[in-house]
Amino acid sequence: MVKLCSAESAIIAKIAKNVIFSIPILIPLVDKADVNRGKMFAAAYAGYSELRKGDPVITLTKEEALKLEPRLNPDIQSAIYFREYFIDPFRLILMNAVDAKRHGAEIQTYTEVIDILRKDNSVTGVRVRDKFSGEIKDIKAKIVVNASGPWGSKVAKMAELEHPLRLNKGSHVIFDRRISDIGIIAKCIDGRTAYLFPHENTTILGTTAVDIFCDPDEVETTYDDLEYLMVAMEKAIPSIRQARIIRTMTGVRPMINQYGIIEENVTRNYEIIDFENKAGVSGFLSFGGGKLVLYRIMAEKMTDLICKKLGKNAECKTGTDPLIGAEKDVDVDRLATKFGIYPHVARKLAYLYGTKATDVLSLAEENPQYKMEICNCESILEAAIRYSIRNEWAKTLNDVRRRTRVAMGPCQGCSCIHKVAAVAADELNMSPEALMQDLGNLLQERWKGKKPLLLGQQLAQEEVLQSSYSHVPKIHQGLRTGEEES
């Protein structure tokens, strides 16, 4: 498994080179037991560093570790130092979607599968509902692939098939800036590992593992989730509570359904279930388990199976051909000079779009005002917002947010969302009515992540946002009209 992950990690670093970044990580070793564990980790990791084309794992003395990160708890024996790759998951998915489209795929967002069509022992297609218009229609298909992640069981049930998954919630706390330029590992109360990683302009602290049984849409980050993480990281970085939390983030792992063992020991391997074999029903294939680094190999194996069923013979090139934008490194300085933008803005564009950054900036050729900076926290230009709407299936403000990172910085949209709204309204030709509702949706989505741990300076920031928007009608959830007296 480790070998596979290492190999894949090197492939992804190549095919998505612009959205990959590597950070050094420190594992502080507090006692003898830690030191021994550290030695085992180093040994296991060392074997794969060449495969993943990364740096070797080294041991640092306490002094060396504290020099690297002075905020570290000095009560340590030594530390392990190694490097890991990180990625912007939204952009990775987007790049894959764009690439799929280039190869002839059709992508339909806001199109919810509400039923899977069956004729006797064959799955023949899907029934979908357009979330905007409410229109329902049937789409025929020779093969339906269930890649719905934590909703896998729910979707399989639509085809009257069983694909049990073990759903497990993982929460993160996000801080307003880089606390350290290196990642820090700490031990949780139950022996699990917590990590503090710099992530673009912010820092993330994660993660929990709680088995859940509700619909993944219902998960909430609880106060307990977050305290669990803070208590752990306090041991490694005693001053962590002084850092400003801007929001929380929760995801659900769609793990293979292994019962009777703790989450940590559940396999992270993936499964591809062919229901022709399992239940005698053809035309339905389902994913389970896996982890982000395995996404490509999972897709490759699934596609191999599909090709076999469809009688197609073709070579898989996803491991060698770069995704759109990742063809080569971008000369950030040249980009900045050519388009007359600040270097840090160019750097951001190069990171998000790779070689396509020139396409984004070219929108400003005819309309120079598209070089206007809309989101100051994340340095996002108007051109990026328009590009995401024109070329990246962005239909709502939340879509724009995921693709461009507007409203994901410290102010969580307080200063910029009305500006993003103005641009989106122009680009999407939205009626003011629809726009205000969408603005309300964006604020509601941001609130979901802020509410569980709204503290310190973020509470003051929230007061600013509330004072700014409280008088705006229809921004309130539930579309209360001006007629209601409170």
Place this chain on the structure above:
Amino acid sequence: MKDFKTEVAVIGCGIAGITAAKKIASEGADVTIFSKAYGATAMSTGVVDIANPTVVKLPLKPPEELISEKYAKKANHPYALIIRREKQLEGRTAQSEEDNYSQTISKAVTTFLENMKDVDYPMEGSLNHNMLLIDSIGSAKCTSLAPPSVARGDLTKINKGQIIFIGFKGHSDYDPRLCSQNFARTSKIVGLPDAVEGASGKLTDFPGFEGRNTLLSIEIARRLDREEGIATGVGRKIGDLAKGDGATHVCLPPCMGIDNVERNLKVIGEESGLIPFECANLTPPSILGFRMQLALEDSANKSGVVIRLPYEVKKIEIEENNLKRMAVVSGERSFHVDADRFVLATGSFIGGGIIEEEETVKEPILNLPLFDENDAQVNSVFIRRMLSSEAIPIKGHPVFSVGVKVNENMQPVSDKGEPLYSNMFACGNILSGFNHTSSGCRHGVAITTSYVAGEEAAKKQRKREE
């Protein structure tokens, strides 16, 4: 600075602190303001909401009526306290609900307007009229007192007209096209007569700002103030853009200057042939808020009130149930300030008058008991219990109603209603009894409660019964 003494110490230099200090000075007492930084006032909308209606629909009831009908009906609202105090002083029964007109509130408003006029930052408006403004995204914003540059956009006063929306290319704070589209929707919601129309919204390169793709409000304001010909160029361009449109008014972003707004707008008006006005500010940064802050400071100076900024009051020592001595920090220096009376005008979360500590709310200087909208003490209640699941609830999140409870004399009290210290007063957003974000009386509560707090804090002697 050595340890020193002042008769009355006011903590906070926002609209509440300065208004209180001026009242104290006018009553003949010596007063000094201490503040750690700018707070909510400097980034606020820069207009004073005295009593907004819950639902903004024409015709708008005036603040006077709304205070009587709505705000004063809530027993713990600061306006209700002010009215009760007045009745007590006049010997009227506190229960006479019919007569909720308040001389005190009226005097407070008049005094505030006089103070601002005195420093050449006149504001228009009164208790008899609520204005209807357009904000920078085209939604309706109601207010009572506003500078003329904004008041000229009062839609209730424009009987007939056509408003064109024009903005600077590269200035992301104001998109005139969105404003113009939303105006049409807003007109329907509030019931604006057809005679007041919205025309198109246009973004343009004004002379002197060509080719700019990131233009800050402060730059527009400063250059209009300081550079020769900028206002003229803006006016002419507006005139060109509005030609043949039939427009009578032009809605501009709220940054038409800091020191010379009226002069700038006069030039723009003459050159364009339209009546220019500034829209209301939506989110910070706010030039309007900044202007108000500067005018308030000028006003303090005019009364001989010194503002010590940045001077952070860390704590206050107590002696026999009286506040006595403040421990103050400014940069690397720390020292003590003795005072006979103290006024807390430290604001809500934005200014740090109320903070979060250990997941709950706290008043950081004296650890005063804090109360919610229903007069329940909330000192150990978890913040998350005071948050609604809606992002922008109509009534606001309960946590933003949390504050210090005061009696009619603006003295902070315990849950039993007894003054905690005989020589301490509080005013502005630090008070409980109203939601600081959504109540429709932002700054209105500040100028009225500070008037009373100032009057009380100026008294050298207090009768035992009080």
